[in-house]
Amino acid sequence: xxxxxxxxxxxxxxxxxxxxxxxxxxxxxxxxxxxxxxxxxxxxxxxxxxxxxxxxxxxxxxxxxxxxxxxxxxxxxxxxxxxxxxxxxxxxxxxxxxxxxxxxxxxxxxxxxxxxxxxxxxxxxxxxxxxxxxxxxxxxxxxxxxxxxxxxxxxxxxxx
Numbered sequence: 001x002x003x004x005x006x007x008x009x010x011x012x013x014x015x016x017x018x019x020x021x022x023x024x025x026x027x028x029x030x031x032x033x034x035x036x037x038x039x040x041x042x043x044x045x046x047x048x049x050x051x052x053x054x055x056x057x058x059x060x061x062x063x064x065x066x067x068x069x070x071x072x073x074x075x076x077x078x079x080x081x082x083x084x085x086x087x088x089x090x091x092x093x094x095x096x097x098x099x100x101x102x103x104x105x106x107x108x109x110x111x112x113x114x115x116x117x118x119x120x121x122x123x124x125x126x127x128x129x130x131x132x133x134x135x136x137x138x139x140x141x142x143x144x145x146x147x148x149x150x151x152x153x154x155x156x157x158x159x160x
Contacts, residue, residue: 060105060112061136069100069114070141074134075127082108087131094126095119118146 064072075091077083083091083104091111095102101114124145127133137144 055105057106057110060103064101064103064112064114064136067101067114070116070138071114071118071144072136072138073113074105074110074136075113075131076106076110076134078130078132080109083111090130091127094123096123118142118144121145121147 061072061074077087088104088111091113092102095113096115096117096119098117099113099115100117101112103112103114104110105112122145124133135144
């Protein structure tokens, strides 16, 4: 009986085991990083953290202008002190829900409000009864308060 070049089935299994061990060793040793190259790599310098940029009221106001809001209002306490939680809650309760941005600024002494929508009638009066208001709105922004339920004036086509 002819056994072939490698002998019987037992010898073929033995050869396959040796081949598998060889391939596994080659993969384990060949896929690891070269220690010489790893040790010679220059250390990456740790970046020096610069001092944090101090945000100022002017920067906050300018960011509202850059956001292109029609209406930009600043509210401060009449005594110039820091706004307390009750003051902030009052401002939130008396501004429309569709205000685009509110920003506490000037070390907590001012709230800057940026919006593209006018306030409801009476809101500005409530806010100015308690706070000093600075209006930094665009010149062509339109009225600051608008009643959404008021009828628009009739157009010239309706009068015909």
